[in-house]
Amino acid sequence: MTQQSITGAPAEEEFETPSFGEQIATVRADYERTFDVPPEWIVAAPGRVNLIGEHTDYNAGFVFPLAIERYVVIAGGRPKQQGSKLVKVHSTLLNETVDFSLDDLKPEEVTWTSYIRGAFAGCLERGMEPGGLNLAVDSKVPLGGGLSSSAALEVATATMIEAVTGKKLDPVDKARLCQKAEHDYAGVPCGIMDQFSSSLGEAGKLLLIDCRTETAEMVSLDDLNVAVLIINTNVKHELTGGEYAERRSQCEAAAKELGVKALRDITLEKLEAYADKLEPVLFRRARHVVSENERVLKAAEALRAGDWEDVGELMYASHNSLRDDYKVSCPELDVLVNEAHRVGTEGGVIGSRMTGGGFGGCTVTLVAAGKEREIADKICQGYQKETGIEATPFVTKPARGAHIVQG
Structure with a gap:
């Protein structure tokens, strides 16, 4: 067994909710620094925490999560080369840039881009043709902490493709698409909860999800105490x-x-x-x-x-x-x-x-x-x-x- 630091950040810096506006500014600046032009699109998708209902989602059961105030944010824009099918992705956390072609999307060795490639594949299957893109990705969702950083990345990617193509996915179908991305490209046979929470979350609400019917009832968490x-x-x-x-x-x-x-x-x-x-x-x-x-x-x-x-x-x-x-x-x-x-x-x-x-x-x-x-x-x-x-x-x-x- 090994013990691995997840965030590497001091507890004091992590306790309060990160400024969403500052995160947007950071990823916008990072995109411009990496690709020499301002981004055309910016999207966000949250992680989630499950209040109760663990390991029930893949048993057609009930779960009770909420989206959290920790987001994956992606900035995107067109490359200078028109007609390209190349996607270049820069990670602000890893400070590295990886590229892949939309003409050659297939499951490979699992890396942090697997979740992105899987979401692109799902959108292409639905006739959404985004073309070549430059992307900069930033995340405030703790990695490996069970707070669905992977689902947030998948859902943010699908949301970026919605912005680029102008074609809106049904939020439940977007969750299914991203769940399949995790199955096929990351090799994790997860249930629907994580992607569902990131896609359908609402401020001030928990989601009582019936994982068989793939429907959610919003339950207010409005007690200020x-x-x-x-x-x-x-x-x-x-x-x-x-x-x-x-x-x-x-x-x-x-x-x-x-x-x-x-x-x-x-x-x-x-x-x-x-x-x-x-x-x-x-x-x-x-x-x-x-x-x-x-x-x-x-x-x-x-x-x-x-x-x-x-x-x-x-x-x-x-x-x-x-x-x-x-x-x-x-x-x-x-x-x-x-x-x-x-x-x-x-x-x-x-x-x-x-x-x-x-x-x-x-x-x-x-x-x-x-x-x-x-x-x-x-x-x-x-x-x-x-x-x-x-x-x-x-x-x-x-x-x-x-x-x-x-x-």
């Missing part, structure tokens, strides 16, 4: 690399044994009746998914009612299930959740859980507004004492989804 705190463990455990696909295949095997199309289609009571008939590992994987779907719906109902105590209990229960039944947590995530629980409701913590695929990345914690910094300091101090690692906290509100900024 509650804030969303995200804490990055700053570790990512590199295991065998196939844990996500393994969990997915285990769920499919369990559903087949249970005689249902997906684990979404069975209740916890019915599942318990099969406890002796399923292999123990399949039973535990299924129990997480089935119980997590129930928790998502209960959490949405509790949030609408302002029953924060119930929301918090459901978040802790979700983490325990991910740790014990789905086996995708890790010691660092567990420490952050335990430290949040130690601060407790009397200290302003409502609930906490791991978020994302697992094995590292981030926790999401609901806290009392006005106490975000105090709570983050307590949790992170306990975490550093226990692990020797400095965590990176930041706060967010539900953010606007993908949109065209200029052009």
Whole structure:
């Protein structure tokens, strides 16, 4: 196992919401510096954090994410050579420029441009012909933290192609296109949640997504007394690399044994009746998914009612299930959740859980507004004492989804 710094930035610099205007100015200047002319188009797409509902999306279940105030921003323009099919992409983070031809798009070794190439391929399949482009990409979405930096890059790329061609995609179809890009070009068999959140997110709203019907109900997070705190463990455990696909295949095997199309289609009571008939590992994987779907719906109902105590209990229960039944947590995530629980409701913590695929990345914690910094300091101090690692906290509100900024 290895531990890898995700952001490399001091916690103090990351805590407050980055200025979107400053990010736009940065990527505009970077484009002009790289390509010698101002950009014609600028687009943005956010990352996401999942409040509750982990590993349920690829089981046709329910998830409850929100887009976060951390964006991938892309500036674009035409190259000087007319009629070119070459796309040149400059990364402000890596300070490198990579190019590829639209006439030769195919999955290759996975790099940071795979997500971009996959989105171009999906748009071309839909008759959207952007032609040659110069692009400059900047991201404030932490890499490898389970906050969907890859989905944000895919959705931002598709949004750029919308701006260039003048052809607007249905937001759900854009999410599907980008999901397929991740499947085909990055080799990750992800569900629809990440791309859906980035494409359809709304300021002040969570998305209660039914992953079977691919529809979303917007649920307001309008209680000014509650804030969303995200804490990055700053570790990512590199295991065998196939844990996500393994969990997915285990769920499919369990559903087949249970005689249902997906684990979404069975209740916890019915599942318990099969406890002796399923292999123990399949039973535990299924129990997480089935119980997590129930928790998502209960959490949405509790949030609408302002029953924060119930929301918090459901978040802790979700983490325990991910740790014990789905086996995708890790010691660092567990420490952050335990430290949040130690601060407790009397200290302003409502609930906490791991978020994302697992094995590292981030926790999401609901806290009392006005106490975000105090709570983050307590949790992170306990975490550093226990692990020797400095965590990176930041706060967010539900953010606007993908949109065209200029052009």
